[in-house]
Amino acid sequence: MVVAPWIGIGEPGSFGWRVFHERHPVMIERLCSAHPFGPDVRDGLSALLRESTEGDVAPLDDDAPDHQVWAEWAADQLGRPWAETSFLFAESYFFRKLLAVTGFFAPGPWRGVDPFTPMKRAELHNDATAETLKALDELPHLDGAERDAAVVQAAVWGNQADLAFQLSTDAGGGTSGLISGSPEEFWSLFGEPGAVHLVADNAAGELAADLVLVDRLLATGRAGHVVLHVKPGPYYVSDATPTDVLEVLNHLAGLPGEAGEIGARVQNALRAGDISVRSHPFFCAPKEFSEMPRDLRAEFESAAVTIFKGDLNYRRLVGDRHWPATRPFADAVSHFPGPVAALRVLKSEVAVGLDVDVVSSLDASDEPWRTTGAHALIHTSR
C-alpha cells in the first residue's frame, strides 16, 4: 500500500505551521490572562513557544508518572528541529510540555490542576451552549427517526465548539452541512444491542451533545452498555477528562426540561453500570490508532460499534497524512478491529472518504475547506 507523507509543521504558511506560529501564542496569552502564573511559569511558557517554533525537540525535564512512556514516544524525535517533526507528534508533545511548565505533574499547589478549566467552564456556561441545551426540549416532539437524526447532527456539530480551533484564523463559524455520510448511515451500523464505545473529544458543549447521544443509544436499545473514553489529562485545550465528564453531567442534570431528564438518565446509567468511563494513557499519545497497545485494541475488538468524535481523533484514526481525499474510509481504517464511525468537523488538512465530485467542487471554491470548520462528515465502516 502506498503510504502518503505525514502532515508537518515546517512549511511556512501551512496549517500546521500556523497552528504553532499563530494559534499557540494566542492560546498561551489567554492562559496567562486566565491564571495568576508566577514569573517562572510565564518564562517557561515563553521558552516552550520559542523551542517549538525555532528550536530542537528537547527531552521532558519532569518526573511525571508518564515520563517513561513519553521518553519512548519521543525518543526518535529528540534533537531534531521541531519543524522537521510531524504535526501529530509536535502538537501532542507541545501540550505535554505545557502541562509540565504549569506544574500539573509537580508536587505543589498546581498539581493536577487543569490549566484549561477556565476556558472549558466559560464555554459550558456561555449563551451558545445554553441555547443548544434548551433546544433539547424539541426532541420529545420528534418521531423516532427525526430524534435519531437530530441527536447525531448535534453530536457532529458539537465538535465545532473547540477552543483551540476558535483561536484559528481559519475558523469561519458557519456550517455548510455534511459533505459526506448521513445520520441514517450512522444508525445503520447498529444491530443487535452490544457494547458501544464512544471515544470523546472536547468537553463543555460537545461532551453534553455526546452524553445526549449516549442516552439515545441506551434508550433505543442500540447499546446494551456504553464505554465513554476520555483523555487521562488536559490536552489540546478543550479535550475532555473524567473531571469534565462529572462537570458537564452535573450541569446537564441541573437544567430544567429535556436536558435535565437526559442528565438524570445518564447519571442513573452510570450508577447502574450501563455506562463506564475510561481514560487510557494512549488517548494522549502522539501516535495513530493503528499503533494502539494490545489492551486498548482488545477493548475495541469487544465493541459492537466504536464511535470516534472530532478532528484529532479522526487524524489519528485515518493517519495524519496527505492522503488523496477520495481514499476510501474503509481502507484508511482497515487496521481497526470492528465496526467504526467517525463524526468530525473538518478542522485540519487530512481528509479521506470524500466523493470525487465533492472534492472537485470544494477545491473549486476559494475557501480553505479543510480547515474552516464549516464542513462536517460522518464516516462509517463495518
Ligand SMILES: O=P(O)(O)OC[C@@]1(O)O[C@H](CO)[C@@H](O)[C@@H]1O
Ligand atoms: O480534535 P478537535 O478538538 O476536533 O480539533 C482539534 C484541533 O483544534 O486541534 C488540531 C490543531 O490544533 C486540529 O486537529 C484541530 O484544529
